[in-house]
Amino acid sequence: MTxxxxxxxxxxxxxxxxxxxxxxxxxxxxxxxxxxxxxxAAEPPAKLSEDLASPSWMHAPGAPFTxxxxxxxxxxxxxxxxxxNKDLPTNGVSWTPLEELEGIITPSGLHFERxxxxxxxxxxxxxRLVIHGLVKQPLMFTVNSLLRYPMQSHLIFIECGGNSNAGxxxxxxxxxxxxxxxxxxxxxxxxxxxxxxxxxxxxDPKATWVIAEGADGAVMNVSLxxxxxxxxxxxxxxxxxxxIRPENGYPLRLVIPGFEGVTNVKWLRRLQLTTEPVxxxxxxAKYTELLPSGKARQFTFEIEAKSLITSPSAGQKMFGPNIYxxxxxxxxxxxxxxxxxxxxxxxxxxxxxxxxxxxxxRCFTRFRMPWNWDGKPTVLKSRATxxxxxxxPEREMLVKERGRNGYFHYNAILSWGIDxxxxxxxxxx
Amino acid sequence: xxxxxxxxxxxxxxxxxxxxAASAHPxxxxxxxxxxxxxxxxxxxxxxDGRGLPPGKGVAKDGKVIFxxxxxxxxxxxxxxxTAEELVSIEPQSLKEEAASKAIGPYWPYATTVFDxxxxxxxxxxxxxxxxxxxxxxxxxxxxxxxxxxxxxxMNAKSLPAVKMPNRDGFEWVxxxx
Numbered sequence: 001m002t003x004x005x006x007x008x009x010x011x012x013x014x015x016x017x018x019x020x021x022x023x024x025x026x027x028x029x030x031x032x033x034x035x036x037x038x039x040x041a042a043e044p045p046a047k048l049s050e051d052l053a054s055p056s057w058m059h060a061p062g063a064p065f066t067x068x069x070x071x072x073x074x075x076x077x078x079x080x081x082x083x084x085n086k087d088l089p090t091n092g093v094s095w096t097p098l099e100e101l102e103g104i105i106t107p108s109g110l111h112f113e114r115x116x117x118x119x120x121x122x123x124x125x126x127x128r129l130v131i132h133g134l135v136k137q138p139l140m141f142t143v144n145s146l147l148r149y150p151m152q153s154h155l156i157f158i159e160c161g162g163n164s165n166a167g168x169x170x171x172x173x174x175x176x177x178x179x180x181x182x183x184x185x186x187x188x189x190x191x192x193x194x195x196x197x198x199x200x201x202x203x204d205p206k207a208t209w210v211i212a213e214g215a216d217g218a219v220m221n222v223s224l225x226x227x228x229x230x231x232x233x234x235x236x237x238x239x240x241x242x243x244i245r246p247e248n249g250y251p252l253r254l255v256i257p258g259f260e261g262v263t264n265v266k267w268l269r270r271l272q273l274t275t276e277p278v279x280x281x282x283x284x285a286k287y288t289e290l291l292p293s294g295k296a297r298q299f300t301f302e303i304e305a306k307s308l309i310t311s312p313s314a315g316q317k318m319f320g321p322n323i324y325x326x327x328x329x330x331x332x333x334x335x336x337x338x339x340x341x342x343x344x345x346x347x348x349x350x351x352x353x354x355x356x357x358x359x360x361x362r363c364f365t366r367f368r369m370p371w372n373w374d375g376k377p378t379v380l381k382s383r384a385t386x387x388x389x390x391x392x393p394e395r396e397m398l399v400k401e402r403g404r405n406g407y408f409h410y411n412a413i414l415s416w417g418i419d420x421x422x423x424x425x426x427x428x429x
Numbered sequence: 430x431x432x433x434x435x436x437x438x439x440x441x442x443x444x445x446x447x448x449x450a451a452s453a454h455p456x457x458x459x460x461x462x463x464x465x466x467x468x469x470x471x472x473x474x475x476x477x478d479g480r481g482l483p484p485g486k487g488v489a490k491d492g493k494v495i496f497x498x499x500x501x502x503x504x505x506x507x508x509x510x511x512t513a514e515e516l517v518s519i520e521p522q523s524l525k526e527e528a529a530s531k532a533i534g535p536y537w538p539y540a541t542t543v544f545d546x547x548x549x550x551x552x553x554x555x556x557x558x559x560x561x562x563x564x565x566x567x568x569x570x571x572x573x574x575x576x577x578x579x580x581x582x583x584m585n586a587k588s589l590p591a592v593k594m595p596n597r598d599g600f601e602w603v604x605x606x607x
Contacts, residue, residue: 139461281550
């Protein structure tokens with residue numbers, strides 16, 4: 001049974017027509033009129049060749065079984081967008097199309113990529129993980145031996161430290177959400193707790209750092225605090241239930257909940273326990289943030305709270321005055337998202353969005369907010385607060401604190417401007 | 430708290446943690462023991478103090494030849510940047526400027542990182558293909574072009590870690606204590 005919206009329900013809880021998040025709880029309530037402001041709707045209506053009441057696919061056997069399923073051909077536009085170096089196409093990124101996805105899990109084939117020199121084609125039978133340095137007994141593990149260890153899952157986001165870096169630009173970049181903020185994805189990663197392996201090698205009490213290194217053509221390496229690795233890092237073998245995809249580190253990936261992407265070393269081959277960081281290029285020249293003071297932030301491992309509205313979002317179009325669901329994602333490397341507030345009047349007033357369960361530590365959290373749009377131009381924003389009390393900053397504040405030459409760790413509030421025609425663009429407001 | 434005390438506290442935490450992990454997850458022991466010497470063959474780390482640097486030597490003059498033939502196509506003439514990063518910046522400037530260059534000279538804190546990164550990752554089409562002497566030479570070329578060392582200074586396992594980069598003290602650790 002559906003429940004009709006009453007005029008009480010349509011009482012805004014904040015400016016611009018935001019409705020109460022509890023509306024979602026009204027039994028059987030249909031926000032059907034909301035319709036996602038998406039690509040499909042922007043296309044002209046398809047010419048209908050089928051009798052809708054009795055289409056041909058109801059009168060013939062369907063396709064046979066497939067050993068490995070693929071998305072519908074009608075969803076072929078849902079792809080990662082790629083930005084690679086012209087002279088070195090193995091260097092670059094591919095962005096997750098966040099605006100096309102729902103829920104909190106990123107399909108493995110759409111998980112973002114950052115490769116420094118391509119995806120190595122590793123034969124798992126000829127790949128080894130070596131643990132050495134300040135340990136009693138250096139150890140070498142085969143992939144098959146690691147598959148026999150007790151395992152643990154982390155359902156977590158991984159975000160590249162360079163995600164959203166166009167936010168530092170003087171002018172707001174106009175791209176679909178994913179092509180700007182899509183260096184963040186969320187998967188279930190399963191593997192062997194590093195503490196078990198380190199324990200078996202016997203940690204020298206002097207050790208405080210670990211150098212992790214991958215077996216790709218960049219031999220990517222970074223230094224990490226041993227304490228964090230002992231707390232909750234895993235040597236992951238599985239992503240979303242299946243063995244990790246090559247582009248995400250097959251056969252082994254170091255996964256460190258809450259830490260920036262570059263530290264989650266793919267194609268993991270070596271872990272060296274030491275007393276100090278090795279000062280690799282990717283923790284000095286890169287993945288550091290130069291401040292206006294001339295000093296640079298280094299080892300900014302933890303991802304700070306961030307949220308973004310996935311729909312409506314840039315490049316989409318509104319369908320005229322109606323009830324919409326504003327929806328988005330929030331995350332923090334420091335634990336759980338405590339709340340997400342949404343503004344439909346450019347930040348003058350805010351109302352709390354509904355957080356969809358489960359709300360997990362260091363994981364994507366999906367938020368939803370009903371909205372009665374009156375058709376007038378406005379600006380939408382979302383603002384996350386994490387369980388430590390940290391509040392996602394306005395862009396102006398972030399830029400004031402960090403300047404615009406830091407490049408990494410951009411987590412400011414994102415603003416979508418909606419004009420009188422219902423066109424949506426990225427704005428600084 | 431002194432560093433030594435901090436280490437002691439860490440050590441206690443670690444062993445407690447490890448003990449917990451071991452008892453909570455009885456695990457097989459499937460790692461193959463390696464000798465320290467075996468492990469060295471895997472070890473590609475080069476530390477700021479020079480640990481890990483191979484024997485060998487090189488000067489900028491020889492490095493320029495390597496750079497022009499194997500690097501400039503992506504990094505531009507003289508390392509001034511093309512489709513790949515600018516590696517050389519000689520304009521007097523301060524890192525406080527809005528668009529300050531992060532090339533090797535003005536930004537990188539350690540000269541050993543230059544050698545290490547080129548050894549592991551460059552030239553991008555054939556990483557790991559340069560000999561130790563070639564690596565010292567091309568590193569010398571980049572440091573000299575950035576005016577961090579003299580044009581005829583030889584780089585080797587001793588002189589390279591002794592190079593003091595202008596921005597050595599320009600970094601503040603955020604996620605962990607020094």
